[in-house]
Amino acid sequence: MQQKLRVKQKSSTRAVVLVVSSSIVLIIVAMLFVFNVGNIRSMLAGGKTSTTVKDGSWNDPTIWSNGAVPAPGNAIVIANNVTNSSTVSVVTVSFTLNPGATLVNTGSLTIGTAGSPATVTLNKSSSITNGIKYEASYSPVLIVYGSIVNNSGSIIDNGHLTVSQSVTSNSTITNNDSMVVGTNFTNNPGGEIIINKLAYLGIGGNFTGSGSSSLTIDSGYVLVGNNFTDNNGTVVTGTGGGLKVINNVVNNGSMTGTVDVCDSTPGTNSDVTGSMTNTVTTCNFVKPITGPSGTGGTALPVTLTKFSAAKQESNVALNWTTASEINNDRFEIERSEDGSSFSVLGTVKGNGTKQTFTEYSYIDETPLPGIAYYRLHQFDYNGKSAYSQIAVVHSEGAAQEPLEISVYPNPATAGSILHLDMTVPVADMLNVELINTKGQSVYHNEAQAEAGKVQEEINLPGNLSGMYILNVTYKGQTTSKKILVR
Numbered sequence: 001m002q003q004k005l006r007v008k009q010k011s012s013t014r015a016v017v018l019v020v021s022s023s024i025v026l027i028i029v030a031m032l033f034v035f036n037v038g039n040i041r042s043m044l045a046g047g048k049t050s051t052t053v054k055d056g057s058w059n060d061p062t063i064w065s066n067g068a069v070p071a072p073g074n075a076i077v078i079a080n081n082v083t084n085s086s087t088v089s090v091v092t093v094s095f096t097l098n099p100g101a102t103l104v105n106t107g108s109l110t111i112g113t114a115g116s117p118a119t120v121t122l123n124k125s126s127s128i129t130n131g132i133k134y135e136a137s138y139s140p141v142l143i144v145y146g147s148i149v150n151n152s153g154s155i156i157d158n159g160h161l162t163v164s165q166s167v168t169s170n171s172t173i174t175n176n177d178s179m180v181v182g183t184n185f186t187n188n189p190g191g192e193i194i195i196n197k198l199a200y201l202g203i204g205g206n207f208t209g210s211g212s213s214s215l216t217i218d219s220g221y222v223l224v225g226n227n228f229t230d231n232n233g234t235v236v237t238g239t240g241g242g243l244k245v246i247n248n249v250v251n252n253g254s255m256t257g258t259v260d261v262c263d264s265t266p267g268t269n270s271d272v273t274g275s276m277t278n279t280v281t282t283c284n285f286v287k288p289i290t291g292p293s294g295t296g297g298t299a300l301p302v303t304l305t306k307f308s309a310a311k312q313e314s315n316v317a318l319n320w321t322t323a324s325e326i327n328n329d330r331f332e333i334e335r336s337e338d339g340s341s342f343s344v345l346g347t348v349k350g351n352g353t354k355q356t357f358t359e360y361s362y363i364d365e366t367p368l369p370g371i372a373y374y375r376l377h378q379f380d381y382n383g384k385s386a387y388s389q390i391a392v393v394h395s396e397g398a399a400q401e402p403l404e405i406s407v408y409p410n411p412a413t414a415g416s417i418l419h420l421d422m423t424v425p426v427a428d429m430l431n432v433e434l435i436n437t438k439g440q441s442v443y444h445n446e447a448q449a450e451a452g453k454v455q456e457e458i459n460l461p462g463n464l465s466g467m468y469i470l471n472v473t474y475k476g477q478t479t480s481k482k483i484l485v486r
Helices: 002-011 013-034 037-045
Strands: 049-051 075-078 081-084 087-090 094-097 102-105 108-111 118-122 127-130 141-144 146-150 154-157 160-163 167-169 172-175 178-181 185-187 192-195 200-203 207-209 214-217 221-224 228-230 235-238 242-245 249-251 254-257 260-262 302-312 315-336 343-354 358-364 370-380 385-387 391-395 404-408 417-424 428-436 441-449 452-459 466-474 477-485
Touching (some): 141 146, 172 178, 404 477
Parallel strands (some): 049 075, 075 094, 102 127, 118 146, 127 154, 178 200, 192 214, 214 235, 221 242
Antiparallel strands (some): 315 370, 466 477
16 A cells, blocks of 8 residues: 555656646735735836835834835835825835825825826725815925825825826815816716815816716815716715816706806806706806807816915915916916906916926015905917906904914823913904814814903813814914824
8 A cells, every 4th residue: 555655646746736836826816916906016017015014104214114215116005004294205106005094294295206107096994184174384285296096095185285197086085275186087986075165176187977976065166177077976066166167067967055167158058967956056256267268179278276365474475376288478467456456466477388287476565455356367378368266365454463372281181171271362253173183173163252361171082192283263364283182
């Protein structure tokens, strides 16, 4: 029997090799399933992958799998909770957030380059948060040279988020400030886009919504550089918001609420085939741009995605962003004290023809007392022109007396009471909010405050731990305090 066994082993050597080879193949296949898309893409490209192994700051080499901050060209995989508070440029073609991972940017983060665009992919329950909500002391910037694919994750923008190419989403995107998309925005079934108060979403190409997706405009503003298509099952709702579409609105879904919609055929609803409640207005306050209208495929000379005016010490700062420009000669900045009669304040040179984002600024060093109205008058090389929307600023003759705030105890203890003492110069609304580093609100109260001493007590939940931001907004100005909860 033993001899027969020996003979059998010799004769089955080939079969054993085949079995072992099959096992290796199965192991390799299993490994490919374990690796995420970012790893596979990097392997196929012949590059390396930098993966986080624990929570921490981007510039901390110990959180990365190879013990070093990612080198240029590496695929990036975020598998933990990562923060960035500095200026970082990531040269990569693949940037992936694994399920449950988070990225919080409070600094300046650039992903990809114009010559080597990146794809940022958010997987299930992962999230990207840009900035801290209502934090007025800085402007966090997140720039993606490339595209974003939001696959059941979430994006919260509290600063300036710019995507040079497209965005595709089947989950939640919340915009509290400024978001610009260079080409197309596709909101797939399950996608939920929320544009909150005074926030802007600028899209250089088409917007397409489909299935059970939704677009909510809550006193915000959306500009679409080409066509807006709202397919069956898609819901567009608003609360005092505006939707401007350079070419045509094709509504096969439903529009509700008090959103104001305006496209290249103002005053007509011939291209609206879905349902629209009588509370939805057309071109009421969102006016079509004068000059080249975009009708019949003729592009506007400039796709203006944001225009804002704000007090800056004794001056007024004007800022605007273009997603694309065609033969753009210049911008004339105009100012008015009554909102109807404007005069030229200054000129900013345009950038001719380009298909990338450009940010412009202008400082009014001698602002008008009281209310002032600003607008842009854009000219292309052949003399055609277009006006922007109007931005309004209220400048007091004397400097506003500051709101005095005292917070104690700090550090605070979870489950205890946080005391807030304030001295209010003039009776007005006070907005008090406590948020975590992800921009999520854990306490919020808004009430009318009389002039004088005002006290507020905040009951801290017992599950709080870490750093929080207390924001107090008074007369349009936000004062922030860092609170450590143990």
